Amino acid sequence: MDRDTTPAGHVTRKTVLRAALAAGIAAPAVLMGVPALARNLTDGATPPPITPECHDGDAPTIEQMEGPYFKPNSPLRTSLLEPGTSGVPLTVGGYVFGRACKPIPGVLMDFWQADTNGAYDNTGFRFRGHQFTGADGGFKLTTIVPGLYPGRTRHLHVKVQAPGRPILTTQLYFPGEPRNNTDSIFDARLLMAVRDVGGGAKEAAFDFVLNIAQDPGPSPTPTPTATATAPGGTWAVGTAYRAGDAVTYAGRAYVCLQAHTAQPGWEPPSVPALWRAV
Template identity: 30%
Template structure:
C-alpha cells in the first residue's frame, strides 16, 4: 500500500470516528488544502477582534443570521496538537456583504456583526468562535475564511464550506481542489444539537509537521 493511500485511510478513519489517532512514523493525516486569501481580508482590523463575532463592543444588539458555535483543533500531520497557533476567521454578514471598503454591493451592513475574529490555541490545539452560519453571495458558495499562523511556518490560508449547500457544486474555488478527499475535508456539516440551542460545526485543520522529511527523501 502506498504512503498516499495510508494517509487517506487514516484521514477517513479520523473523520468518521472523531478520534485523535496515535499514528505510526510512516503515516500522516492529509494536510488541509490551501485556498485563496480573497479580496476582503480586513484592511484595518476592528477594535473588537475577539472570538465572538455576533456581539460587538459598544453595540446592544446581536448579529442577524443563524448563530453557530464553530470549533476545532489545529494539529500536525501526526495528529499532535499545535499550541499557540493564531487562528483568524472572516466572513460576510447574513446579507452577503463584507465589512470591507472593496465590497460595494447594495447588500446592507450589519452593525452587530464583527465579520472578523481571532483566537490563539492552547495546549490541546483547540479553537472556538461564536459566529453565524455562512451564507452565499453572487458567485460564491457559503464559506468562512481561515488563516492559521504557527511560529516557524508560513501561514495556511484556507476556506471552510457548508455541507449540503447547493452552491458548492458551482463554486470554482472549492472545485479547484481536485483530490476528492482533500475537497471533502473543507466541507463541514452545521448541526442542531439534540437539546436545542445554537448550531454546531467542527472544522479540524492539519498543518505540515515542522521539520518532517517528505516520504522517500534523504
C-alpha cells in the same frame, strides 16, 4: 473508502475525537493519545487494546484564495456576535495538528465572513476576529451561518499560522449546499462536519493539519517565559502587544498588526500576520 479509517485500515484521528465526544470524555485527554481513550472505556481489569496508528491518511489542509475582503488588525475575540446580530447561530470548533497528529498550541487563527445577507463589513470589523489555539491545540468560534452572495456558496475565511511558520490561507464550507456544485472555488476537502443542535442553531467541526514535521510522542509541556514590563522598545518574549505598538528587532522597526502575547518563534521577521516592517 470508509471515511472513518485510512487506506491501511487504521482508525482516523477524527473518528477517535468523535468517539470521545460521544462518550463524554474530555478532549485534552483524547489528544494525549488513544491509550487515554481506551483506559476510560475499560474497567481496568484487562490491558487496553493496541493503539491505532495516529494518522489520518490526510495531506495537510489545502490552501485557497484570500479573496478581496481580508482586513488586518481584527480584534482578539472568540465570538463574532454583537448586540443586534441576526442569523442562524453557529459554533465552529476543532484542533490544529502537525503531520504527526500532535496538537499545536499558540496558533494564530484569523477568521472573517459575510453577514446573514451575504455582505462583508469593509469599514469596521463586524464578523472579523482572531484568536489563538489553546494548550491542547483547540479553538472555538462563535458566529452565525454566513449568507450567500452572487457566485459563491456559503463559506468562512481563515488564516492559520503556527509560531514562526508560514501562513495558511483557506476557506471552510458547509455540506449539502446547492451552490457547492456551481462554485468554482469550492473544494470538498474543506467541508466542515455540521449538525443541528436545537433552537435553530448549528455546530460545526473541522481539524486543520499544517505542513509541519513533528516527532512522534506527546506534546511538550509549555515552558514559562519571563514577562516584559511594557509594550514598545525592543521586542521581547512575554510582552502583550496591541495593534499599533512599535518595536525594534535586530535593529529594524516594526509595527504590530494584531494584538497578541509574544512567544519564542514569533519574532517580527517570522510572523508577517503580526508585524509589518516600517
